Amino acid sequence: MKTYRLGKTGPEVSALGLGCMGMSGMYGPADRAESIATIHAALDAGITLLDTGDFYGMGHNEMLIGEALKGRARDRAIISVKFGALRDPAGNWNGYDSRPAAIRNFVAYSLQRLGVDHIDIYRPSRLDPNVPIEDTIGTIADLVKQGYVRHIGLSEVGAETIRRAAAVHPISDLQMEYSLISRGIEDEILPTCRALGIGITAYGVLSRGLISGHWQKDTATAKSDFRTFSPRFQEGNVERNLELVEALRSIAGNTSATVAQVAIAWVAAQGQDIVPLVGARRRDRLEEALGALALTLSKDDLVAIEEAVPKGSAAGARYPEAQLAHMDSEKNR
Numbered sequence: 001m002k003t004y005r006l007g008k009t010g011p012e013v014s015a016l017g018l019g020c021m022g023m024s025g026m027y028g029p030a031d032r033a034e035s036i037a038t039i040h041a042a043l044d045a046g047i048t049l050l051d052t053g054d055f056y057g058m059g060h061n062e063m064l065i066g067e068a069l070k071g072r073a074r075d076r077a078i079i080s081v082k083f084g085a086l087r088d089p090a091g092n093w094n095g096y097d098s099r100p101a102a103i104r105n106f107v108a109y110s111l112q113r114l115g116v117d118h119i120d121i122y123r124p125s126r127l128d129p130n131v132p133i134e135d136t137i138g139t140i141a142d143l144v145k146q147g148y149v150r151h152i153g154l155s156e157v158g159a160e161t162i163r164r165a166a167a168v169h170p171i172s173d174l175q176m177e178y179s180l181i182s183r184g185i186e187d188e189i190l191p192t193c194r195a196l197g198i199g200i201t202a203y204g205v206l207s208r209g210l211i212s213g214h215w216q217k218d219t220a221t222a223k224s225d226f227r228t229f230s231p232r233f234q235e236g237n238v239e240r241n242l243e244l245v246e247a248l249r250s251i252a253g254n255t256s257a258t259v260a261q262v263a264i265a266w267v268a269a270q271g272q273d274i275v276p277l278v279g280a281r282r283r284d285r286l287e288e289a290l291g292a293l294a295l296t297l298s299k300d301d302l303v304a305i306e307e308a309v310p311k312g313s314a315a316g317a318r319y320p321e322a323q324l325a326h327m328d329s330e331k332n333r
């Protein structure tokens with residue numbers, strides 16, 4: 001598999017990363033054995049970048065990755081960990097904590113759960129409004145000096161925060177939602193990252209399955225599934241969004257690819273500094289996603305895709321309003 005350096009200073013990673021979030025309840029129940037088999041299949045296929053968060057299943061996701069890596073060459077995996085989101089035993093979300101002492105505590109637990117002596121990329125999941133980004137990055141920079149962390153990343157922050165963070169320590173990559181129907185980063189955030197030599201790890205490239213070609217209006221979701229309350233999946237919006245998927249399906253047919261492969265290949269085609277993270281939690285989904293790497297979209301394909309799914313054509317926001325309101329990346333909406 002092709003590899004790229006993440007930003008000017010980041011690690012070399014596979015052209016596709018595996019996001020493990022869905023293996024820990026964010027999209028309803030997942031099968032543990034299948035999740036581990038999916039991580040193994042990804043590593044065997046040459047995927048090196050594994051993305052997690054300490055709050056995905058309140059540690060469950062890190063322990064799962066730790067188990068999957070047992071007996072494997074740890075250094076062949078690039079483990080990206082997000083921290084800072086606070087939860088309670090019922091799984092409710094309780095804001096963010098990026099205070100220096102909290103970060104040192106979070107990283108100690110993550111290293112234990114993952115069973116590793118360092119984390120490759122460590123990043124705050126969101127901007128903590130009560131802590132200057134300089135303090136957060138400065139604390140992770142100390143962890144880099146101490147050998148517990150190799151690179152520093154960011155997630156869902158806007159241009160000003162990116163610049164302030166990069167002034168403290170080199171930033172390998174910004175993790176942002178980016179897909180055919182989530183193109184908010186194109187105006188200011190992507191150009192800022194490019195100017196500073198920061199890579200992008202793009203999540204939600206299938207808009208959490210909505211534009212995968214497999215989603216149907218009546219697909220059942222569990223109460224704990226993010227999609228149960230995500231605006232784009234709600235009645236009144238989902239119909240419009242699935243029309244866009246059908247428009248994409250006819251283009252996919254012309255390229256002998258699936259809808260999911262076209263959606264992933266479109267993100268990959270936006271630049272070599274952008275690495276799509278796919279949220280496969282089953283081997284068949286992973287195999288389909290890997291097929292996107294063999295798909296090269298021509299200029300004509302890209303034009304046809306833009307016509308089928310014009311920028312801003314999705315119905316509904318990418319997160320519920322209450323969450324968008326706290327996202328630094330959405331500050332200039």
Ligand SMILES: NC(=O)c1ccc[n+]([C@@H]2O[C@H](COP(=O)([O-])OP(=O)(O)OC[C@H]3O[C@@H](n4cnc5c(N)ncnc54)[C@H](OP(=O)(O)O)[C@@H]3O)[C@@H](O)[C@H]2O)c1
Binds near residue numbers: 019020277281282285
């Ligand atoms: N930084 C952040 O704020 C943030 C936020 C969210 C996620 N992330 C990271 O990004 C990763 C990817 O995000 P995501 O899971 O929302 O992205 P996604 O790839 O857009 O959606 C994944 C979902 O799409 C469905 N799907 C259908 N066909 C698929 C295929 N061929 N390959 C993969 N999935 C397919 C699956 O649902 P079914 O299994 O139900 O079919 C899967 O759970 C996460 O795992 C997480 O590590 C980061």
